[in-house]
Amino acid sequence: MxxxxxxxxxxxxxxxxxxxxxxxxxxxxxxxLLHRGIGVLVFNLKNELLIHQRPADKKxxxxxxxxxxxxxxxxxxxxxxxxxxxxxxxxxxNVDRINFLFKELMVLKYSFMLAVFETKISEKIKPSAxxxxxxxxxKLSELEKVLKEREFSKKNYMLIPKYLKEFQ
Numbered sequence: 001m002x003x004x005x006x007x008x009x010x011x012x013x014x015x016x017x018x019x020x021x022x023x024x025x026x027x028x029x030x031x032x033l034l035h036r037g038i039g040v041l042v043f044n045l046k047n048e049l050l051i052h053q054r055p056a057d058k059k060x061x062x063x064x065x066x067x068x069x070x071x072x073x074x075x076x077x078x079x080x081x082x083x084x085x086x087x088x089x090x091x092x093x094n095v096d097r098i099n100f101l102f103k104e105l106m107v108l109k110y111s112f113m114l115a116v117f118e119t120k121i122s123e124k125i126k127p128s129a130x131x132x133x134x135x136x137x138x139k140l141s142e143l144e145k146v147l148k149e150r151e152f153s154k155k156n157y158m159l160i161p162k163y164l165k166e167f168q
Contacts, residue, residue, distance in 0.1 A: 009075040011036040015105060017113050022075035029059055029110055037112040038083040039068035039155065040098065041163065042091065043120045048137035050091070050125070051146065054153070055133055060110060061153035067143075067160060068116075069132075079103075079115035087119070091135070092126030095119050101167060108154050116159060118167075140168065 007024040012033050014020055028035045042050040049067060056062050071086040073079055080098060087093050101116045127135050138146055147160065 008072070010072040011075050011077070013113050015113075017103065025072060028072070032110055034111045034113065036073035036079065036082070037070060037106075037114045038073060038079055038086060039070040039114055039116050039159070040083050040087060041067060041101075041116070041118040042069055042087070042093075042125075043118065044137050045120065045122050046137070047120075048139055049143060050135060050137055052127070052135040053133040055130065063151075064153040065150045065156075066153050067156050070114075070155075072112075073115075080117070083115070083117045090128050090131040092128070093121050093123055095121065101163065104159060104162075106155055106158070114155070114159075116163070140164070 007026070009022040010025055010028050012020045012023050012028070012035050014034065017036070023033055023035070027033065044050070051065055051067050053065050054061050054063060069086050069090050071082065073082040080100070083098050084095060087095055098117045098119045101118055103113060103115050106112050106114050125135060143160065143164070147156065
């Protein structure tokens, strides 16, 4: 029995989001290859936003807070399929519908083309401790205050103001 897990292959793109090829997650990070990623804003039926803390052992933004369920887009996978997969992997939720909002080229410590989605859930989340710590739902009216009080990953400070201005 082969217990060796194949490395996850991510989609490498250019600034126009044209697919150039694939690379392992380690290659993408070590060589700072521009790759596809997704971020999903998750709301409950009270229209409260899920926020959570990232685990200390994460390669990107360890210990920081995040408004997004996020991850890389596997080679051959659509942004939408990646978003739905990450929701199941990270918070144990299957959704039938997810709303695409916008795409943004993110040039941070690592560069990625991020597709931002939102979804509303009615079921209770089942967070994966490898991905999501201290999850809580907050009112959007509290979001700006919480962003100042806690340390969030940089993409939140770039994307949340755009989301609030254009989609709320």
